[in-house]
Amino acid sequence: MHIEVTQLNKQFGEFHAVQDVSFSIEKGRLIGLLGPSGGGKTSILRMLAGLETPTSGDIVFHGKRVNDLPPQERGIGFVFQNYALFKHMTVFENIAFGLKVKKQSKEQIRERVTTLVELTGLKGFEHRLPHQLSGGQRQRVAFARALAPEPQLLLLDEPFAAIDAKIRQELRTWLKEMIERLGITSIFVTHDQDEAIEVADEIMIINKGKLEQKGSPWDIYKSPQTQFVASFIGESTIVEDISKLKGFEAASAHPGVKALIRPEYIEIGKLHEFKIASATEPGRIKQLHFRGSEWMVEVTVGDITLITYRSLEKDILQPGEEINVLVHRAYLFTNDESWIMENRLKEDPMPVHI
Numbered sequence: 001m002h003i004e005v006t007q008l009n010k011q012f013g014e015f016h017a018v019q020d021v022s023f024s025i026e027k028g029r030l031i032g033l034l035g036p037s038g039g040g041k042t043s044i045l046r047m048l049a050g051l052e053t054p055t056s057g058d059i060v061f062h063g064k065r066v067n068d069l070p071p072q073e074r075g076i077g078f079v080f081q082n083y084a085l086f087k088h089m090t091v092f093e094n095i096a097f098g099l100k101v102k103k104q105s106k107e108q109i110r111e112r113v114t115t116l117v118e119l120t121g122l123k124g125f126e127h128r129l130p131h132q133l134s135g136g137q138r139q140r141v142a143f144a145r146a147l148a149p150e151p152q153l154l155l156l157d158e159p160f161a162a163i164d165a166k167i168r169q170e171l172r173t174w175l176k177e178m179i180e181r182l183g184i185t186s187i188f189v190t191h192d193q194d195e196a197i198e199v200a201d202e203i204m205i206i207n208k209g210k211l212e213q214k215g216s217p218w219d220i221y222k223s224p225q226t227q228f229v230a231s232f233i234g235e236s237t238i239v240e241d242i243s244k245l246k247g248f249e250a251a252s253a254h255p256g257v258k259a260l261i262r263p264e265y266i267e268i269g270k271l272h273e274f275k276i277a278s279a280t281e282p283g284r285i286k287q288l289h290f291r292g293s294e295w296m297v298e299v300t301v302g303d304i305t306l307i308t309y310r311s312l313e314k315d316i317l318q319p320g321e322e323i324n325v326l327v328h329r330a331y332l333f334t335n336d337e338s339w340i341m342e343n344r345l346k347e348d349p350m351p352v353h354i
C-alpha cells in the first residue's frame, strides 16, 4: 500500500507531540521510525492506525484519504510491545481472532491459520497458551495474528523491546526476511539505532515531534542533515571550534559553527604512514580502550580531544605518546544549515568505505 502523509500534527492540550510531519512510503517498503523516547513515534503510528485523530494534516492510503476511516477499515495489522496476546486463547485461537471477527468460515480460518503457523515457525505450538511460550514465540504469534486478515500495512511499535538481546537479534533477522518475503508495506518503530539500521530499507528520524531526516541507513550515516541526526546515528566527536584544526581554518568564516567528526574520518600514525605528511599535525594519545576487534583511541590536538579507531595489526600505541593526526573531513552545522568540509590540505577526496 502506498502511503502519503502531509503536514501531520497532533496536539495534546498545549503540547505539540507531532509537528508538520510529511512523508511518503512506497508499496512494499520496510520503514524504520527511529528516535529517542517521547519523540512522537507512537503518536504517528496511532494516527496512521486510526487510534488517534490528527489535530490537522492528511493521511492518504493508496490515493484515498483515510482520516475519518475507523481502524478496522484501514487494512492495517499491528504488533505492539504491550499489545498482549489473549491470555486464555491458544496460539490457534489468537491467530484466528481477526478472521472470526470478519465472519470467515471455519474451513477458511483453519486454512489461513495453518499457513501462518507454518510461515512463522510455530507448527506444533497451535494448542499452547501464551504463558507456555517464550517471549520470542509470543511475538511471532502476535505477528501471525496481525497478518491473518491480510492487511496491506503492518505497524510494529517496538515489538522486541521487552525481549532479551540475543533473541531480539534473531527476531530482527527473522522479521526482515519475513516482511521481504511477504512484500507487505511495514513501519517499524524503535529507539535503537542498530535495530533500525539492520532491519529497515529506509529510516525516518523523529525527534521532538519533528521528522529530522528520511533516507536509507547509509545515506543518513554519510550525509546527516542536522546535528541531531549526526550525533544520534553512528559515533562522533563534537568540536566547538574546528578552525583550530589544520586544514579547517576556513571554518572561522562561519561564527558559531559546530563540527562533528566521525572516528573513521580521523587518521593517526607515525609520519611515514601518511601519504600527505604535510596535512598532518602533532597530537598526543590520551587514552586507549580495547574494543575486541580494534582499539578505540582518544587523541588530543591542542585542547581538542578526538575519538578514532586503530586496527590491532598496527603498532601498539601508549598513552602520552606523540602521534600525527590527520582529520580528513567534518560535518559542519549552524542552526539552519549543514555541510561537509574536507581538509583543504589533502589532494584527493577521501575514499568512501562501507
Ligand SMILES: Nc1ncnc2c1ncn2[C@@H]1O[C@H](COP(=O)(O)OP(=O)(O)O)[C@@H](O)[C@H]1O
Residues within 6 Å of the ligand: 012, 015, 017, 035, 036, 037, 038, 039, 040, 041, 042, 043, 044
Ligand atoms: N494521550 C496523551 N496525552 C498527553 N500527552 C501524550 C499522550 N500521548 C503521548 N503524549 C506525549 O506526547 C509525546 C510523544 O509521545 P509518543 O508518541 O509516545 O513518543 P515515542 O513513541 O516516540 O516515545 C510524549 O511527550 C508523550 O508524553
Ligand SMILES: [Mg+2]
Residues within 6 Å of the ligand: 038, 041, 042, 043
Ligand atoms: Mg513509543
